[in-house]
Amino acid sequence: MKVTESICDPQLDAVRKTCMMVKERHISQRAVTARLKRTPPSGGKTILERMSVTLGQATSFSEQTEWMLKVRDARDRTAFASLFDHFAPRLRGMLMKNGFGAAQADDVIQDVMLSVWRKASSFNPERAEVSGWIFQIARNRQIDVIRKERRPMPEDLAMPESTDIDGEQVLGIEQEVQKLRSAIARLTPDQRDLVQKAYLGELTHSEIQAETGLPLGTIKSRIRLGLERLRFEMKGER
Amino acid sequence: MTDIAHHIPDALLASYVAGSLARPFAMVVAAHVSICEECRANLAAHETVGGALLHDFEPISVSDDLRDRVLGHLDDPFLAEPARPHGNPTYPAPVVEALGDKPPRWRSLGPGAKQCILEAGKAGSVRLLHIAPGFAVPDHTHGGLELTLVLQGAFTDETGRFGRGDLEVADDDLEHTPIAEQGMPCICLAATDAPLKFSSFMPRLLQPLFQI
Incomplete structure (x- = not known):
């Protein structure tokens, strides 16, 4: 698996990415220089088709990422239900461990999962993994509930203009x-x-x-x- | 962007991610992350650890009722969270937000030094300090943790030089005298969980008056 080696040297990695992109996608030299990390417009292709490379055995994103992207890009309710079925019981486990009572835990789960639906457009799989993204929403919600205050947050990075991945x-x-x-x-x-x-x-x-x-x-x-x-x-x- | 040499220690970042960090410090962490790519990536790493723990939790089944309730609310109208203000070249977004999107109202602290208190309460306080070139922030010992983030100019003290974006972490053990460099006035965001005790310059009796 080459990724493990290459991530140690980001510059080398960028170079390698460029080479692969040229080879595999025949993009013009100018486009490569201008946009190292973005794939070309997807034109409604599936996520799998949009993927630029295949790494070792991993040929597709995790189920959670796929669901999240379907929610983000297509407002897919079935995918959202799958996210709920995966994360709600885990959130419950976490909240109960954290000392929340059953009813209060349910309220937080409801708020968190609705935030996942409503804030889906700010999910960026190039910067965060789904569990970490949801974890952070859950922590923020818990803090809101406990301290009744809006906690200081870093300035958001601008979202990429395109949804290509x-x-x-x-x-x-x-x-x-x-x-x-x-x-x-x-x-x-x-x-x-x-x-x-x-x-x-x-x-x-x-x-x-x-x-x-x-x-x-x-x-x-x-x-x-x-x-x-x-x-x-x-x-x-x- | 200048090179930032002094970053947020891991324990502080983890505590910020967990939400256990007192609010004045959380503001300094959020301000530093707003202008520091390295700490932003580090913060993302801590959030990912949180995600891995969430993934790992023993699932406890939720009622069909809750499921139906959540799925039934997807079409509800909702109020988007009020937008948070953007940062400007001096003040990162969390500071602009704490200032209510207005310029700071400085109060004199004596020769060469001004402050603008952003928040003060039981959890500690967070303020902006404005130090004229060549002037010192009064020498003080700390009753607890103090975070000082440089937003403009630079200061040096016994531990080194701190420029834009640099974060100094001081605790009980450090007695230091930051002096603003020549050039632009030095503006810092400073948070503490205890009242500062001056060991010179300002009589202790005046502290309540100046809230420092």
């Missing part, structure tokens, strides 16, 4: 997420408990900092490499 980038993120999930699965029960507490807001900042048993760096390094690539794209946009 750089499949390689999306698959790259999904691969990193797989690695991250296996890293989490390998934690001891104590470590996992600590990580959950840290990300569910049950540890203060100083507790996170002081907690030597918290494998924050180790875990995050699994995802860091993949997301590092995003930096270079963001630079071009600002």
Whole structure:
């Protein structure tokens, strides 16, 4: 699998992307220079057809990404129901662990899932993976409920003008997420408990900092490499 | 964009993502991320960890009633969240929002120094500091955590040089004297979870008056 090597060197990666794009899609040289990361207009093709490359065994996006894109681009209710069936029980698990009562948890799940439907246009699979995107909506909602305040948020990055997808980038993120999930699965029960507490807001900042048993760096390094690539794209946009 | 040398430590970013970070600090983190690609990518990494944990949670089944309710509400009209203001070349978006989209109202803090308090409460306070070139922010010791983000100009202190976008993280152990560089006035966004205690320059008695 070449991706693992190439993500270590983003510049090399960009070069390799360019070569592949020229070879596989016969785009003009000017278009390549102008738009390294965007695929040509999709013309209503399916997501699979839109994908620029095939990486190893991974030939399609995860079910969750597919559903999310159908919701975003086609307001597909069946896909939304699938997202609900996948995420609502997990959100419930998370909220109950977080000390929410059943009724309050249901209210938050309803708000979060409706936000997923309503804010779908701001989902960008080149920058975030579906679970992480929904996690963040859920955390924000929980904070709203608990503190009744609008929390400070970084300025949004502009959404790309076109909905075409750089499949390689999306698959790259999904691969990193797989690695991250296996890293989490390998934690001891104590470590996992600590990580959950840290990300569910049950540890203060100083507790996170002081907690030597918290494998924050180790875990995050699994995802860091993949997301590092995003930096270079963001630079071009600002 | 200048090169940013001092970034947000992981524990602060994780705490921000988790929502456990006190509001004054959350504003500084959000302001830094608004102008720092590296920390934005890092923040995305922490959010992805949160997502992996969510994915990993033991699912607890939800009632058909809730499912029907959510699916039944898809066509409801809804109020879009009010748009958040954009940042400008000096003030990142979260600061513009805290300022209510107006210019800061500076209050003198003594020679060469002005402040504009954005929020102050039980969780701590967050303010803008305006320091004239060559002047010092009064030497102070900290009762807790303090985050200082440079938005314009630069300052140096015992720990190094801090320019636009740089974040200084100070705690109980650090007693420092930031001095604004020559050139433009230095504007910082500073958050603390405890009242600052000046060890010189301003009598302790005046602190409540200046709220610093």
